[in-house]
Amino acid sequence: MSLPEILIIWPGSPVLSLIIEFVIAILLLYLARGPAHKAIYSLSTIIHGGLRLMARSVLLGEKRVVERNREVLLATGAKAAERLIEREFYRVDAVVKRDMSGYPALQHKLGDQIARIDEDYRESTEVPVPSPDWVKAVDTLAKLPSKGDSWIANILGEIHKTAQAQYKNTMEEYRKAVSVRHSLLEKMMPYWRKLSQTLDQVDKTIIGLHERSKVIDNRMAEYEEIRNQSDKAVRTLTSSAMTQFFISALVLLIAIGGAVINFNLIALPMSEMVGGGSYIGNFKTSNIAALVIILVEVAMGLYLMESLRITHLFPVIGHMDDKMRTRMIWVTFTILLILAGVESALAFMRDRIAADMQALRQALATVETAQPVSSWIPTVGQMVMGFILPFALTFVAIPLESFVQSSRTVFGSAVASLLRLIAFGLRLLGNVVRYIGVFLMNLYDLLIFPPLWLENLIRNKEQNTEVSDIIIKEEVS
């Protein structure tokens, strides 16, 4: 018996059978309306509640991530600020040691210069020898009228001459004294200049220190903000971390480009050393060897930068004593130098092998090819590149450190955003499920609308009867 035959309950009349079945189905659905509504409601509520719970858990996780990010950011920021302040203090210390250590000598020098100026000044202020008082008396006598007495006239004339001579002598002495005074004042000039220069130097040093102190003040203010865990500090640090992340990523990309060039320089000649036909896994051994050399160079560069305390990726190296650190610097530098030499030699070999291959290809080609221009410039260029690139790769450590540090913040923020998005998605889904439940209940009612309509009709009639009964009772009473 096929399926349609099962459905035909009134033989010979499928339409009637279908109508009967439809009516039966509606009746059954009407009877099961209450439990069905409850089932739909409880299912949608369970899913909605579960999704809300999940969203809340995700939000809690997001909150933890944000808190952790904040802690990491503030800790990193505080550390960086401490380093900057420390460096500023070192600079101030250097200025004080360099300039202020000479202050006793400078003070002595200044005192000496002032004493000399003072001495010269004193000498220059000495009053010249005044003309004797008796000259005035003699002069008065010489100017007395002789009244025709030649003897008196002669005496007075002699007195006058003497007075004139005395006056001349006095004036000469006075001029000499003035000249000496001027020369003394002139001698003071260089001392004044020296004094001025010394004071200018002191002024510059003081101004420099003042500027440094302003920088330290600013840094301290930033540090205070970080210590207070203010939102402003967090915003500033986040923005700074984002900038650092993108810039360091860009520089790292450039470094990767350099490494690729370096790899191509040494991969072919490496096959001359380790064999062109041997493989490790699916990779040529020569390629792996070239890659290892480049990675070792990068590693040595990292150690060198750590030893020089330019980067702080390995605390073990940073905490070494100075003697050990210096040794480390020399060891890493020597290895880098050797590797650079090896690379330079490999670059030379590459040039030779490439030229040989080119010659072979030309010999194998049946067509006539133009003779390449032989020049030493590409060979030397490759050798120089082979020597310089390992040292250039050394500086990868700086952007790498920035990238690692900033990526903690950036990835943390990304994870937090992702969690927020997931939480939003879960809440949205929960609400959608809830309203789907409501929709299903309405749809259920729509399917069984004839019995529902009848039910409403009967209920309204009953209500009307009840109301009219109440009114009659009220009227009777």
Added chain:
Amino acid sequence: MKKLLALGLLSLLLLVSGCPDTTSHSQGVYMLLDSSGTYKKEIKRAQAIINYLLGTLQPGDSLAVARIDSASFSEKDIISKMTFDRRPSMTNQQKRLFKQKVDEFVAKVKGSAYTDITGGVLQAVEYLNETGAGKKHILIFSDLKEELVKGHVRDFPIQLSGCKVVALNVTKLRSDNVDPREYYKRVDQWKERVEAGGGHWRVINDLERLESILAD
């Protein structure tokens, strides 16, 4: 720190000195040149293919070129065979020598009365198995018309598992023009024979597409 440095250097040395892979990545190519009377004039084309192979094969790969004559199941028919050195500079020298030998052969090649392709293929399989190459290619530069000396037995299955057999420049004979079914029958027979032996069959008549000869 010293220990760390020593370990780093040791691992570097180990890597550079090589822990070779056991699976072979090298290629082995055996090329059969039909030197029968009707096909002798095509030998210049074969020379271009050999030059292409010399330019393409890498250090560690093997190449052999042999002629197809009246009785090809013989080392005497091998014109030149070489497994290239691991060092590229040595490989280049070997390739020059190889080219020289092929050029000499082409200059003084003489046509053979019969064409023993099966014998040549058997010799090729033997050689390629000896090289231990990871990828084995047998190139048959012939019109695939086999003519055997009376008494030579060649109608038995050939073991070609792991071998890729490429028929190159399968020219149409005068009789093929009369009845093209002969050509298709000849090619199909070889295909069946190769595939029955576990090999992979391919025909390349357009010699402008040489790069597809060694393609997977």
